[in-house]
Amino acid sequence: MYVYQEFDEAFVRERVRQFRGQVEKRVDGALSEDEFRPLRLMNGLYLQLHAYMLRIAIPYGSLDSAKMRQLAFLADKWDKGYGHFTTRQNIQFNWPQLTDVPDMLEALADVGMHSIQTSGNCVRNVTADHFAGAAADELEDPRATAELIRQWSTDHPEFQFLPRKFKIAITGSPNDRAVTRAHDIGIRMIENDAGETGFEIIVGGGLGRSPFEGKVLRDFLPKDHLLPYLEAVLQVYNLAGRRDNKFKARIKILLHEGGLEDFRERTEKAFEEIRARFERPAGEMIDAIAKWFEPPVFNNVQTHAFDKALDANPAFRSFVETNTDEHRNPAYAIVTVSLKPIGGTPGDATAQQMRVMADIAEEFGHDEIRVSHEQNLILPHIRKADLPVVYERLREAGLATANAGLISDIIACPGMDYCTLATARSIPIAQQIATRFDELKLEHEIGPLKIKISGCINACGHHHVGHIGILGLDKAGAESYQITLGGDATETFALGERTGPGFGADEIIPAIETIVSTYLDLRDSEEETFLEAFRRVGMTPFKEKLYPEGKSGEARNAA
Amino acid sequence: MSVIIRDGKFHQDDWMASGGSFHDFDAMPLRPHDFELDHLGIDVPNSIDPNSLSGFVGEVSAIRIPFPSFADGRGFSIARVVRRMGFTGLLRAHGHIICEQYPLAVRAGFDEIEISDELARRQSEALWADALARINVTYLERLQAGMASAAA
Numbered sequence: 104m105y106v107y108q109e110f111d112e113a114f115v116r117e118r119v120r121q122f123r124g125q126v127e128k129r130v131d132g133a134l135s136e137d138e139f140r141p142l143r144l145m146n147g148l149y150l151q152l153h154a155y156m157l158r159i160a161i162p163y164g165s166l167d168s169a170k171m172r173q174l175a176f177l178a179d180k181w182d183k184g185y186g187h188f189t190t191r192q193n194i195q196f197n198w199p200q201l202t203d204v205p206d207m208l209e210a211l212a213d214v215g216m217h218s219i220q221t222s223g224n225c226v227r228n229v230t231a232d233h234f235a236g237a238a239a240d241e242l243e244d245p246r247a248t249a250e251l252i253r254q255w256s257t258d259h260p261e262f263q264f265l266p267r268k269f270k271i272a273i274t275g276s277p278n279d280r281a282v283t284r285a286h287d288i289g290i291r292m293i294e295n296d297a298g299e300t301g302f303e304i305i306v307g308g309g310l311g312r313s314p315f316e317g318k319v320l321r322d323f324l325p326k327d328h329l330l331p332y333l334e335a336v337l338q339v340y341n342l343a344g345r346r347d348n349k350f351k352a353r354i355k356i357l358l359h360e361g362g363l364e365d366f367r368e369r370t371e372k373a374f375e376e377i378r379a380r381f382e383r384p385a386g387e388m389i390d391a392i393a394k395w396f397e398p399p400v401f402n403n404v405q406t407h408a409f410d411k412a413l414d415a416n417p418a419f420r421s422f423v424e425t426n427t428d429e430h431r432n433p434a435y436a437i438v439t440v441s442l443k444p445i446g447g448t449p450g451d452a453t454a455q456q457m458r459v460m461a462d463i464a465e466e467f468g469h470d471e472i473r474v475s476h477e478q479n480l481i482l483p484h485i486r487k488a489d490l491p492v493v494y495e496r497l498r499e500a501g502l503a504t505a506n507a508g509l510i511s512d513i514i515a516c517p518g519m520d521y522c523t524l525a526t527a528r529s530i531p532i533a534q535q536i537a538t539r540f541d542e543l544k545l546e547h548e549i550g551p552l553k554i555k556i557s558g559c560i561n562a563c564g565h566h567h568v569g570h571i572g573i574l575g576l577d578k579a580g581a582e583s584y585q586i587t588l589g590g591d592a593t594e595t596f597a598l599g600e601r602t603g604p605g606f607g608a609d610e611i612i613p614a615i616e617t618i619v620s621t622y623l624d625l626r627d628s629e630e631e632t633f634l635e636a637f638r639r640v641g642m643t644p645f646k647e648k649l650y651p652e653g654k655s656g657e658a659r660n661a662a
Numbered sequence: 663m664s665v666i667i668r669d670g671k672f673h674q675d676d677w678m679a680s681g682g683s684f685h686d687f688d689a690m691p692l693r694p695h696d697f698e699l700d701h702l703g704i705d706v707p708n709s710i711d712p713n714s715l716s717g718f719v720g721e722v723s724a725i726r727i728p729f730p731s732f733a734d735g736r737g738f739s740i741a742r743v744v745r746r747m748g749f750t751g752l753l754r755a756h757g758h759i760i761c762e763q764y765p766l767a768v769r770a771g772f773d774e775i776e777i778s779d780e781l782a783r784r785q786s787e788a789l790w791a792d793a794l795a796r797i798n799v800t801y802l803e804r805l806q807a808g809m810a811s812a813a814a
């Protein structure tokens with residue numbers, strides 16, 4: 104894993120020093136609140152409903168035990184003993200004091216972490232496939248490229264005051280686990296006919312109030328051209344993106360209004376001019392960085408422990424079935440550690456749990472931990488022979504919920520419980536759904552089903568790409584939940600379709616039950632997943648069940 | 663009145679004092695022959711496509727780019743483009759720039775910054791000097807020179 108070089112270290116320390124100064128300047132009035140705001144935002148400090156919130160970047164979602172332990176330390180010392188992992192591979196602390204923040208940043212710098220550019224209208228934390236370096240289907244580990252982009256975008260003089268925030272995601276696998284089609288720029292590593300790896304560049308994807316699927320801007324960009332090309336895209340956007348209306352300021356709107364062709368033309372022109380500025384092909388720099396991401400030395404010795412435990416322990420078997428994925432080394436497995444205990448807050452981890460993760464990673468996991476955009480933690484390299492022990496350790500810490508990819512593995516934004524922009528609660532809805540289906544004992548029978556919940560139209564919970572998406576709105580002072588079906592965040596990307604009128608807070612759980620039972624009734628076989636069934640039959644059967652006669656959309660609206 | 667910041671210090675407007683001027687770019691003739699080029703500066707709106715300045719960068723001696731709000735970062739791109747086109751004259755940012763942005767402005771290619779007296783009262787010369795001192799630590803310039811942070 105990438106380790107901070109002298110330069111990174113100096114840079115981050117300097118930023119901490121600056122921020123300390125900025126806090127002082129704010130206090131003595133040299134900076135107005137208006138002027139301080141973007142500066143604290145550039146350091147990931149938000150003002151929330153109840154307190155400040157500090158958002159810390161976990162570049163491309165990679166952590167080691169030292170970093171994880173330091174996060175636990177922060178949680179204990181400056182927060183209420185826990186942290187919240189987000190859909191953008193960040194961690195948030197919800198209760199820091201403004202005057203403590205410089206010390207928190209200093210503590211982060213001690214382990215090569217920071218909160219730079221985790222908010223504000225700049226290039227945000229670059230996210231990547233959370234199975235990078237471990238997935239069996241991977242063409243190339245995308246993290247070296249992600250690290251180069253991190254360096255390039257950090258403190259870039261031209262792009263700190265863009266029209267709006269800018270998110271980049273990268274995957275090195277054909278199976279897209281990084282949601283590249285819903286980012287301002289999505290990068291897919293691909294191979295051309297000549298066998299060279301390069302990038303497919305997708306732009307203008309995004310969820311939020313006007314969701315768009317990203318479009319392919321360049322179908323094959325040679326690796327060497329990466330930085331000037333990204334710079335060209337950002338430059339065109341910085342100059343031409345709308346600044347008159349913050350809801351129309353994302354690059355997706357520029358593409359939508361101006362057209363892909365026009366954008367491409369401008370980008371290519373800028374690219375030709377910018378190219379000369381970079382003396383060295385990006386490919387060489389990626390190669391230089393790549394040595395930090397070399398695979399660990401695997402231990403291929405197998406024992407009977409794994410098979411024995413599978414036979415003897417149904418709970419273990421169930422965990423292995425749902426929470427492990429195929430590793431490129433057959434002696435190993437990728438373990439998803441669910442942060443969605445039934446009835447818990449999706450994405451929350453206590454300091455104690457963080458330490459357990461750090462210990463396991465160090466002892467059994469080649470010191471690697473990942474954060475997934477699905478708000479879970481990943482142990483990317485666990486030897487199968489060690490899995491039974493790892494499982495026990497996770498179980499003791501309340502981290503062995505066997506629900507990865509199932510109905511209770513819900514993405515939910517903070518919603519009304521924390522967020523100033525929320526129009527409805529989202530965490531309690533997630534908790535109720537998980538609890539309800541746990542009571543019904545149907546979860547494993549239902550199979551893969553992704554529910555995603557947002558507490559307002561900004562869509563931080565990615566509801567548009569949930570197989571079942573739930574959007575919490577405010578209808579004349581009461582919470583109303585709109586449902587979408589058929590969304591898909593992967594390589595078969597789709598935006599969900601609305602079922603019809605929304606459901607009240609007391610109607611939404613029964614509505615979800617109706618959808619699920621409709622699916623169970625109509626599926627071809629147990630193998631046909633919810634998404635496959637929906638694609639086959641469409642919206643109608645679900646609509647009929649959700650809005651039976653007399654309760655049709657029109658009738659409800661008129662009521 | 664306004665204050666000019668150059669090299670981390672407050673200055674008078676030396677460009678104007680030495681007979682320089684700024685003309686509205688939109689009102690300029692296609693090629694600026696009629697003016698005394700040594701003293702000719704242009705005010706370009708930040709909504710401009712900087713490519714349309716290509717006929718001017720070799721002619722005029724100063725370019726001034728407005729920052730209507732510190733949150734409007736178009737000027738940073740315009741500065742980098744005109745420098746890339748080879749403009750070597752005086753490049754000035756004008757308007758609402760705060761000292762925290764000073765290093766970005768210099769790295770984008772600006773020589774000086776023109777701010778209001780009111781802003782200069784709130785953000786002292788010392789703060790601007792302090793901000794400028796941070797300029798040595800940057801990623802992009804290293805990457806342009808081919809130095810990714812990667813050495814073992």
Ligand code: SF4
Nearest residue numbers: 516522525558559563
């Ligand atoms: S979707 Fe809305 S409520 Fe949820 S975190 Fe985002 S802004 Fe807040």
